[in-house]
Amino acid sequence: MTVSPALMRRIAEAAAAQTLPRFRQPVLVDNKMEGGFDPVTEADREAEKAIRALIGEAYPDHGILGEEFGLEGEESEHRWIIDPIDGTRAFISGLPLWGTLVGLTVAGRAVAGMMSQPFTGELFYTVGEGAHYEGPGGGRQLKTRGTTELSDATLCTTTPALFDALRRPAYDRVEEAVCLPRYGTDCYAYAMLAAGQVDLVIESGLQPYDIVALVPIIEQAGGVITSWAGGRPESGGDIIAAATGELHEKAMALLR
Secondary structure (H helix, E strand, O other): OOOOHHHHHHHHHHHHHHHHHHOOOOOOEEEOOOOOOOEEEHHHHHHHHHHHHHHHHHOOOOEEEEOOOEEEOOOOOEEEEEEEEEOHHHHHOOOOOOEEEEEEEEOOEEEEEEEEEOOOOEEEEEOOOOEEEEEOOEEEEOOOOOOOOHHHOEEEEOOHHHOOOOOHHHHHHHHHHOOEEEEOOHHHHHHHHHOOOOOEEEEEEEOHHHHOOHHHHHHHOOOEEEEOOOOOOOOOEEEEEEOOHHHHHHHHHHHO
């Protein structure tokens, strides 16, 4: 099946209509995690409702999995995966490093996806034929940069504090080998990798809705994205994305 860029734009606009008016405004924050902090806001819930409505109208026979409202249409091999605000912590802190993620899987494989950052007016997407950017400065095709050496690489992760005692030493080995590490970027890091601005993203403990939308964008831009074990990344968990296959292989050697 073919997804149109126009649908991706409509989804981004519908989500933005719910998120932008609430960004940098006083918001009620609920905590979804007992014994920790996993924030959710009205903006998360209302944006997901708007996205579900559009997808349901366009593809009524498709399944939908969203962070806030779970799974419907489990029997369909076509499944849309939604994170209405990836980076809710950034959202409630007034930092424009969050984004709306919407991806499509067919039989479990990510084939189309978008990341929208409405505050900066940016849309990163693929519908299966190249990865594209629309925003300030116009539109262009996305392409990862050709970095092959860790010593030349810029690495992003949301925070090293998210790695547990087993994974932190593996991550630290990679960070010590790169030129520049940066923190706190959530989904925006993957968009910057596809855009040729950074070279590596390494994270742990992801859910499918954190990553599915970003997988085809990175792959169509020329990058490599897998689990730490080298498998497909759609299920989440421990994820590594790299600008080139050579860089991916070198980082994987340190993660092992």
